[in-house]
Amino acid sequence: MIDAIKKLREKTNAGIMDCKKALKDAKGNIEKAIEILRKKGIKLASEKSSRVAKEGRIESYIHANGRIGVLVEVNCETDFVGRNENFRAFLKDISMQIAAARPKYVKREDIPKKVLDKEKEILHATIKNKPKNALEKILSGKLEKFYEENVLLDQVFVKDQKIKIKDLLHFLIVKIGENIVIRRFSRYQLGEEA
Numbered sequence: 001m002i003d004a005i006k007k008l009r010e011k012t013n014a015g016i017m018d019c020k021k022a023l024k025d026a027k028g029n030i031e032k033a034i035e036i037l038r039k040k041g042i043k044l045a046s047e048k049s050s051r052v053a054k055e056g057r058i059e060s061y062i063h064a065n066g067r068i069g070v071l072v073e074v075n076c077e078t079d080f081v082g083r084n085e086n087f088r089a090f091l092k093d094i095s096m097q098i099a100a101a102r103p104k105y106v107k108r109e110d111i112p113k114k115v116l117d118k119e120k121e122i123l124h125a126t127i128k129n130k131p132k133n134a135l136e137k138i139l140s141g142k143l144e145k146f147y148e149e150n151v152l153l154d155q156v157f158v159k160d161q162k163i164k165i166k167d168l169l170h171f172l173i174v175k176i177g178e179n180i181v182i183r184r185f186s187r188y189q190l191g192e193e194a
Helices: 002-012 016-025 030-048 085-101 113-127 132-150 165-176
Strands: 055-063 068-076 160-164 181-189
Touching: 002 016, 002 030, 002 160, 016 030, 030 160, 030 165, 055 085, 068 085, 085 165, 085 181, 113 132, 160 165
Parallel strands: none
Antiparallel strands: 055 068, 068 181
């Protein structure tokens, strides 16, 4: 049981007691325990999301021998949390994610309507010959793929393909107990058009 708790903590950053309870509820199944913790994290994160997050840090990250640079701002409620080891590790992970996965937006709501409408238009053109009853489902699936490629919170975490960035954020909110918001980022690549 101790090894399972340790493994679950490494995957989720959840507290020992939360991991122990999730494993007990999941009858020792780690994947099921992760799912239980994710559901708990989403609920707790949504409860904390209305709280103001004006503290935090700006993190810089240089990758690929100085060819890629990232600046990211992540906010929390108190300066104490802004100095917290777990918070700072999260910032580093998010910076690496942005460098590797090249998102364009933090959340879906950040995508300009014009960009989203254009993407939908392109997707419609690629599936227009499909059966009418399947069009909406196909379009929805292709739009989800677009979000996964372009929206940071919807991306799969580069260090653990089983979780998304929004789940990583929820785990941190549960662990720390404060609202945490990825506010904005900039990614630069040598020779890339602005």
